[in-house]
Amino acid sequence: MIDAYEDPGTPDVRGGWHYLGWLVRRQLGRAVAGAVLGSVWLSLMAAQPYMMARAVDDGLVPGRTAVLGGWTAAMFVVGSFNAWLSIMRHRTMTRVRMDANFRTVKVVVGHTARLGAVLPRRAGAGEVVTIGVGDVEKVSQALTLAGPGVGAVVVYLVVAGLLLDVSAPLAAVVLLGLPVIGLITGPLTRRLQGAESEYRERQGVLTARIGDLAGGLRVLNGLGGKTLFADAFRTDSRRLREQGYRVGAVTSWVQALGVGLPTLFLAVVTWLGARLAAQGSISVGDLVAVYGYVAVLVGPVAFFLQMAYELNVGVVAARRIVGLLRLEPEPDPGTLPAPDGPAELYDPVSGARVAPGRLTVLAGARPAETAAVVDRLGRYAPTDVTWGGVRLDLVPLAEVRSRILVADNEADLFAGPLRDVVAAERAGDEEALRRAVSAAAADDIVRGLPDGLDSMVTGQGRSLSGGQRQRVRLVRALLADPEVLIAVEPTSALDAHTEATVAQRLREARAGRTTVLTSTSPLVLDRADTVLFLAEGRVAASGPHRRLLADEPGYRALVARDADVVSDVMDTEGVVR
Numbered sequence: 001m002i003d004a005y006e007d008p009g010t011p012d013v014r015g016g017w018h019y020l021g022w023l024v025r026r027q028l029g030r031a032v033a034g035a036v037l038g039s040v041w042l043s044l045m046a047a048q049p050y051m052m053a054r055a056v057d058d059g060l061v062p063g064r065t066a067v068l069g070g071w072t073a074a075m076f077v078v079g080s081f082n083a084w085l086s087i088m089r090h091r092t093m094t095r096v097r098m099d100a101n102f103r104t105v106k107v108v109v110g111h112t113a114r115l116g117a118v119l120p121r122r123a124g125a126g127e128v129v130t131i132g133v134g135d136v137e138k139v140s141q142a143l144t145l146a147g148p149g150v151g152a153v154v155v156y157l158v159v160a161g162l163l164l165d166v167s168a169p170l171a172a173v174v175l176l177g178l179p180v181i182g183l184i185t186g187p188l189t190r191r192l193q194g195a196e197s198e199y200r201e202r203q204g205v206l207t208a209r210i211g212d213l214a215g216g217l218r219v220l221n222g223l224g225g226k227t228l229f230a231d232a233f234r235t236d237s238r239r240l241r242e243q244g245y246r247v248g249a250v251t252s253w254v255q256a257l258g259v260g261l262p263t264l265f266l267a268v269v270t271w272l273g274a275r276l277a278a279q280g281s282i283s284v285g286d287l288v289a290v291y292g293y294v295a296v297l298v299g300p301v302a303f304f305l306q307m308a309y310e311l312n313v314g315v316v317a318a319r320r321i322v323g324l325l326r327l328e329p330e331p332d333p334g335t336l337p338a339p340d341g342p343a344e345l346y347d348p349v350s351g352a353r354v355a356p357g358r359l360t361v362l363a364g365a366r367p368a369e370t371a372a373v374v375d376r377l378g379r380y381a382p383t384d385v386t387w388g389g390v391r392l393d394l395v396p397l398a399e400v401r402s403r404i405l406v407a408d409n410e411a412d413l414f415a416g417p418l419r420d421v422v423a424a425e426r427a428g429d430e431e432a433l434r435r436a437v438s439a440a441a442a443d444d445i446v447r448g449l450p451d452g453l454d455s456m457v458t459g460q461g462r463s464l465s466g467g468q469r470q471r472v473r474l475v476r477a478l479l480a481d482p483e484v485l486i487a488v489e490p491t492s493a494l495d496a497h498t499e500a501t502v503a504q505r506l507r508e509a510r511a512g513r514t515t516v517l518t519s520t521s522p523l524v525l526d527r528a529d530t531v532l533f534l535a536e537g538r539v540a541a542s543g544p545h546r547r548l549l550a551d552e553p554g555y556r557a558l559v560a561r562d563a564d565v566v567s568d569v570m571d572t573e574g575v576v577r
Contacts, residue, residue, distance in 0.1 A: 023104070265301060345387055445468050
């Protein structure tokens with residue numbers, strides 16, 4: 001089975017069937033072993049009726065007790081050996097399915113990591129979650145075809161051969177029966193593919209809606225939008241339910257036929273065998289064998305139909321996975337060298353200039369405008385930004401990412417010890433970690449956790465408050481110590497006292513380093529070397545906070561929105577607005 005650190009290989013993304021074939025080829029030896037074990041296991045099951053027929057015809061004769069005992073012993077030995085084969089077959093196929101599951105997970109996770117910031121623009125969160133939760137399992141289940149599927153074909157042919165020795169008409173019925181069943185159920189399985197595809201797409205939409213609802217419930221309550229969002233959720237949920245009914249209707253017919261048709265088919269075989277025995281065309285032992293063969297064939301014939309269902313569902317899931325794997329990161333045309341040291345960042349679209357080694361704050365009435373500037377400065381959107389006179393999009397992306405860090409206030413927090421959540425590549429630098437915690441005013445968070453930095457944090461920091469999560473993100477950004485740090489609203493969820501502390505400590509911690517913040521808080525703006533006031537997406541004014549307060553009415557009106565909230569803290573701490 002694939003190792004946690006093993007390269008999963010390059011998947012075949014030409015289509016769903018090709019992807020399933022790739023999963024089999026990546027573990028061809030195990031798949032072949034499963035096919036061999038499954039074939040021998042089912043073939044030995046078919047051997048039991050043959051031995052029973054011989055025991056009846058040759059052993060149930062006066063004076064031939066030894067023959068009867070010999071066939072009975074042979075049936076016991078073969079049955080015991082077959083039980084062991086069944087265990088080994090099950091173990092092997094479990095490993096096949098687990099390998100396919102883990103390999104797909106590794107491929108998907110690795111690809112989403114390579115896509116980086118491109119992923120949210122190309123695929124919805126609900127789609128990615130649905131792939132990880134449901135499609136991966138469906139694909140692994142479809143690989144059962146590699147073991148019992150092959151075995152079912154083999155035993156079907158073996159039983160047909162054994163029946164040919166008993167009666168040619170019986171063998172013909174067995175050989176022709178399965179294609180007839182396939183013709184009857186084929187249209188239903190194709191219809192199932194279409195219904196299942198639409199169902200999975202709607203499931204992804206609803207999953208994304210749930211994630212948005214859970215993540216923004218407090219905001220929705222504050223804006224009065226909870227009812228509107230709930231109505232949209234009900235509509236999507238109703239559509240998914242209706243599509244689920246359609247999938248269930250087709251599935252119920254497939255499963256009903258999967259039980260009914262094999263039973264009817266094998267009843268015909270049994271009836272023909274009984275008539276032949278009554279006519280004296282076959283012996284009593286042969287009739288017993290026919291009954292046994294019919295019992296053996298019940299499983300494989302039903303499995304063919306079940307496998308058709310599993311394969312259709314698996315192909316639909318594989319196509320969704322392939323659709324994600326086909327997404328490509330944005331091309332990196334960067335060939336020019338980056339500046340040798342700290343250099344000015346200039347965004348010609350907005351007119352924003354970020355001086356090296358200084359603390360610059362972007363202030364705008366519309367968060368979308370400051371976010372657009374940040375995306376261009378960090379090269380997360382098409383950009384004309386220059387860095388020391390060099391176009392940022394012509395510098396290799398790896399160089400940009402290693403020197404310019406954009407710290408979003410909603411960036412993901414992974415589950416694990418707090419130390420690992422924030423430390424990344426600097427896990428062993430205790431002094432740097434201590435300084436980052438202090439600069440983000442996160443000392444109280446560490447003290448409040450039962451095991452300090454070694455305390456476990458849940459995914460997305462759900463065990464922490466909003467303000468605590470914001471400071472943990474800031475700790476992580478400061479500990480990375482990038483040449484250029486661009487932090488989006490790093491103090492928006494903090495109370496005034498903590499915000500004032502963070503603003504002062506952040507200025508001290510990043511002294512001499514290029515730092516860009518977005519904020520409209522006077523507590524943060526007052527610590528800036530330069531404030532860039534944005535209006536209609538462009539820099540309307542720039543300079544120190546206090547000068548802009550005196551000279552720019554628009555800036556003064558913007559900052560005044562937060563002034564009443566923090567006025568008491570400003571008075572007690574002597575902060576000048």
